[in-house]
Amino acid sequence: MSDNPDDHKPMRPVIWARLLLLVPFVAMLWVSSYNVAEPTIGGVPFFYWYQLGWIAISAVMIGFVYWLER
């Protein structure tokens, strides 16, 4: 991406890709799906590492959508 703001091109929304952005909402709001202690990773309960994992997953999803739309 250019450093000059005047070169900023409007993004072309790709609707099917934007639906991907809803996935983190479903995953995070569905608390009962991850409100458990087992299995643990290195002693860290599922509840914690699962949510931390979603940080990476949602970042990759947003990056993918950006890559499609830019």
Added chain:
Amino acid sequence: MALNTTALIVFVILFGLVTYMGFAASRWRKGDLDQLHEWGLGGRRFGTLLIWFLIGGDLYTAYTFIAVPAGLFGAGALFFFAVPYTIMIYPMVYIVFPRLWSVAHKHGYVTSADFVRGRYGNKWLALAVACTGLVATMPYIALQLVGIQVVIGAMGVETNGFVGDLPLIIAFVVLAAFTYSSAHDSPHNSY
């Protein structure tokens, strides 16, 4: 409480460094600071990388680095709310911000009140948004001040009475001076 000399020296050095950088920032990529968009937005020529850091500084504050871990330590899983909350915020930001940026850039909006006035054509609505922004910032600033006072107190400096408020007053005047003289969001992004 005894004065913690080591902590005090580290604090003073870091405070001096941040203050120096704050004033130095006013000379870096200098624009005409009499123009509001130069003072508030750096003339809109910060570029992608710097904006990335600035948005990071806006989102991840002392609250993120101190209050949330402290809450987790003290109250447990309840304070993990900050993680799913952030995961859900970014997709929304991805949809809204590029569009907001384009519209604001095209019409020269600087603040959210400018945007509301341009979009809805109602100056009273714009005034309400501006006032809400100001009022909402007050408890945030108060929180920062109380935080600085706790830090100063932890170093063993007296924090009661007028003499106790002096370190806080000095810190605030310095921060206000470099915010006024230089740029976008200085105290927020420095602390």
